Amino acid sequence: MNVVVAIDGPAAAGKGTISKAVAAHFGMAYLDTGSLYRAVAARVLDGADAVAAARGLTAEHLAAPNLRSADVAQMASQVAALPQVRAALVEFQRDFAARPEGAVLDGRDIGTVICPDAQVKLFVTARPEIRARRRYDEQAAQGASDSFDMVLADVRARDERDMNRADAPLKPAGDAVLIDTSDLDIDAAVAAAIRAIAPQVSGAS
Numbered sequence: 555m556n557v558v559v560a561i562d563g564p565a566a567a568g569k570g571t572i573s574k575a576v577a578a579h580f581g582m583a584y585l586d587t588g589s590l591y592r593a594v595a596a597r598v599l600d601g602a603d604a605v606a607a608a609r610g611l612t613a614e615h616l617a618a619p620n621l622r623s624a625d626v627a628q629m630a631s632q633v634a635a636l637p638q639v640r641a642a643l644v645e646f647q648r649d650f651a652a653r654p655e656g657a658v659l660d661g662r663d664i665g666t667v668i669c670p671d672a673q674v675k676l677f678v679t680a681r682p683e684i685r686a687r688r689r690y691d692e693q694a695a696q697g698a699s700d701s702f703d704m705v706l707a708d709v710r711a712r713d714e715r716d717m718n719r720a721d722a723p724l725k726p727a728g729d730a731v732l733i734d735t736s737d738l739d740i741d742a743a744v745a746a747a748i749r750a751i752a753p754q755v756s757g758a759s
């Protein structure tokens with residue numbers, strides 16, 4: 555049976571790092587679903603209509619070089635509030651989740667809406683100041699000049715929008731395992747995720 559691991563949580567909580575590591579550990583496919591919304595956002599910033607961009611998304615759009623920028627992230631959070639954009643991206647995500655080798659999907663609504671039957675659901679979070687510090691360090695290393703306070707304000711604005719939208723808001727599924735990475739290093743956070751997933755993987759084989 556194919557095992558689906560749903561990993562949700564707010565921006566910069568460590569979902570991406572944990573998801574990639576557990577996918578590699580268990581030999582599963584990995585999809586960063588935020589990249590779908592970011593690719594739509596990048597096209598909107600280039601003048602495209604959001605719904606048309608979501609319906610016409612291609613591998614080339616997903617490989618655009620500017621997807622990790624702060625502008626794209628904020629716009630991603632805005633287009634993600636549009637029900638027609640979300641609806642256009644559901645099938646691609648569910649098809650991915652059906653991969654025979656098993657799949658890890660990270661995002662905001664994977665355990666609640668996209669894959670409510672996932673065998674394992676994790677909700678990865680951390681305090682806003684810690685997440686802003688990580689994002690600030692990451693952006694500063696790439697030469698960005700935003701202050702820490704600007705990055706913190708961005709993180710809070712995105713949390714606010716992602717948690718309070720009407721369609722598929724960010725929230726833990728009732729059966730999600732909570733992992734708070736505020737005081738964990740990467741190895742400890744990955745180990746906690748592997749501990750939560752391993753029983754389901756061995757039970758499925």
Ligand code: DC
Pocket residue numbers: 565566587588589591592627630631634635660661662663664712716
């Ligand atoms: O995970 P990320 O920072 O790359 O996500 C960018 C934005 O996309 C985020 O602010 C909210 C949205 N998103 C979403 O609404 N649902 C998902 N499954 C993934 C991302």
